[in-house]
Amino acid sequence: MNLTRDILDQQVVDRTGQRLGKVDGVILELREGEPPRIAAIEVGPVTLARRMHPRLALWVEGWLRRLGPKSDGTLRIPWSKVRAIGVDVRVDLVADGTAARAWEEWLRDHVVRRMPGTPQ
Amino acid sequence: MKKYLEVALGIFTSIGGFLEVGAIATTAQAGAQFGFRLGWVLLLGTICVIFLVEMSGRLSAVSKHTLQDAMRERFGAGFFLVTTIPGLIVDWLVLAAEIGGVALALQLVTGIGYQWWAFPVAIAGWLFMWKGSLGLVEDGVALLGLVALAFVVAAVKLHPPVPAVAAGLLPSLPRAEGATYWFLAVSILGALISPYLFFFYSSGAIEDQWDENHIGSNRFTAIVGMGFGAVLAFGVMLAAAMVFHPRGIEVERYEQVALMLVEPLGRPGLYLFAAALAVTCFGATLEVALGRAYVFAQGLGWNYTLNSPPTNSARFSLVYTGMIGSAAVLIALGIDPLALTVFSMALTAVTLPLVTLPFIVLMNDPAYVGEYRNGWIGNAAVVGISLLASLIALVAIPLQLMGG
């Protein structure tokens, strides 16, 4: 299995089939005398921004922590929770309530629900 | 057979993506200045769009991923960010131009200045997307768009000489005013081959849950849907050629363009023109706003759907809301929609290769299209289209400065 081709930037889907995000980062654990192992995948705009430039990541993180749900939206999913790698990366958790959904849920409750013509 | 009714997606995409303010403006100007001689550009653009639309649909049906999904997954986050940011700015300008088109149509009929119509149009578009489903958007605009057949009716009534029309379908070099000729050729191609068209079509295919059984109907939809738009655009060029060219009139304002329907159809022609302009631009407004929102949501992995209430896809819904609201500001401030149209078409042409080149890789990658890979015709087409797109991208801005 190849990291770039099969894991990185692939769509992450939760136990209920809901879209959780793209795999923005992969955490490798370094070990003495043993090959590095995949410890976790990471979903979040800060992780994505860091791939462009570390300063961009700090800037994005600053704003996300200051506004709205005050969360930087980073979700680290341990590799043990990854169920399948195929057309999507399926993970054994429910997206609702996690950091990955923090902004979606906050915007839904504080902006979308308050707009005219939205069914409650 | 029900799948063939999904041709509605094709017709809708065609009305908003193919025939919209840019296409109407450029083909009318082409007809006015060069008669039938730029017909081959229209034909070339149509063929390119049919190939690319068919490929977008096939990619989505087989891989169950949209074009934008596949682009990030296959080429990485860097590619996504580098192509999305310029694309966003360009599409924002195009969106403003389309809102301007609807506003101008309303100005034509009511006499009230187009600036006053900017926000009402934006709100109407927003309501369609917020309250409606993708099916409603597709079917509604496709049905209303049939009013654009007025262009074809007008063209037929003007009895264009068939041999001259046929000759125009063959590529030719300009006899005079070379810079303007090529500028219009490039503008027509830029107006017809718009990236948001493919992103939207591919997203619609996923929303409508296409699978491998849809390969055949996808091909039918691409050909018939885009072909329909091409016939409409051709009608515009023919009508403009018959009404303006013999008199040497250069089209400079939308009120003049309406004349091409008034002469053959009388007073109703004015209202038909306004209706056709309004509907096609309205369709384009929805398609551009949604297309960009889809790109954002898919590139970043968010939920996105028009088929359930906005509460299920808050970020996606707020993206198209923000886009349509901010684009309306440009028109409300009084920026000339026609100038904005021409400018945004040139910018679109510059971003085109970044969208067509990935097709070369994706349509040959079994991980995405399985056994439905491109044959040699498909590959030759997509390589040729990419070369054409790269050429257009290089000359678009210089030509605009020289001949625009």
Place this chain on the structure above:
Amino acid sequence: MSAPEVRAELLLGRKVLGPGGRVDARIEEIVLEPRGEDYVVREYLSGPEGFLEEIFDFAAGVPLLGSIPFLGRRIRRRPIQWDWLDLSNPEAPRLRPHPDARG
């Protein structure tokens, strides 16, 4: 996490320094294999250096263009085994001296 960790998404695209400090290649892909419950790194694939090589590499992958003899050549690179790469400084991965490694 107590064990030292490395972000794979930042490792990709990083230049690998050879034993003499010379830039040897760029990490283009990380190949993994299952080992029990885990997936571990087996080897690193290095990629094209320089713009011209990137173009040849891309062209070789495209069906029509790849069959043109001049464009279709692709430099075969030996994969870097996991234990040849010293990641103690993740921002500057170093190639450990090894009889099989390119020096």
